[in-house]
């Protein structure tokens with residue numbers, strides 16, 4: 001992709017003072033992954049205002065994560081364009097725009113370094129100036145502090161160490177030293193939910209440093225227990241009005257009801273947009289997905305009455 005020449009954030013009159021988020025606009029965006037023929041996004045248009053909290057919903061494969069990949073300039077649009085703060089995304093230096101974003105993805109990786117360093121790497125440019133206190137705060141915010149305290153080596157634990165081998169001068173492996181290294185390099189397992197808490201902590205660390213204006217969270221709580229999910233949502237809600245937040249979720253409830261705007265994707269098309277109440281009363285795709293979950297909490301009489309209404 002060609003890099004732009006403008007620095008971000010913009011430094012002209014209006015945008016210099018407007019630091020409470022990032023304005024994002026999709027203008028008739030169409031997208032096919034490289035070397036494929038299928039349109040994954042088709043003629044998608046929407047605008048997200050500064051400081052808004054937006055939910056991106058839709059069934060599996062509807063194109064939600066792809067939209068985040070385009071915000072983050074992992075790929076270029078095939079058709080249409082994306083505007084940031086009123087200008088085409090391509091006119092800015094990609095590094096500047098990415099530095100203003102914190103993206104919490106579905107798949108996250110742990111580097112073969114201590115947990116503390118993994119969290120500090122939330123801000124790669126400044127990881128060596130991060131203090132122990134900041135790491136502990138980020139772990140608390142991501143809900144990872146309790147399980148890390150139980151690990152014998154705490155924040156110094158290395159989850160997946162690199163496998164090392166020791167050789168003698170003659171090129172044969174040195175079994176005695178290998179045994180010592182194996183002992184030191186023991187693999188520590190964490191659960192799916194714990195791993196998600198670590199990824200969230202890395203994102204909260206990123207929010208502490210630098211000028212982050214946009215947060216995207218792709219199914220950030222899919223593996224969390226109910227309490228962990230609620231705590232994470234509260235942390236995210238605290239950013240409302242200060243940063244622009246987009247989250248992808250399959251769980252309809254707490255955060256979707258609170259969102260300023262819900263965008264509903266189906267087969268790569270934006271089929272609905274509005275608030276929770278508006279979309280429920282539309283009786284369209286959102287309501288169908290919402291009711292599928294809500295029915296599980298209703299008594300059988302209420303559920304029957306609802307299905308009669310549909």
Ligand SMILES: Nc1ncnc2c1ncn2[C@@H]1O[C@H](COP(=O)(O)OP(=O)(O)OP(=O)(O)O)[C@@H](O)[C@H]1O
Pocket residue numbers: 033036040058059060061062063064065066067
């Ligand atoms: N790298 C890729 N190359 C080709 N096709 C891809 C690639 N990544 C995703 N796709 C396809 O694009 C479509 C949209 O995928 P995407 O991950 O955006 O959906 P999603 O709505 O986020 O799904 P989910 O709810 O399952 O996470 C899917 O059909 C998927 O198979």
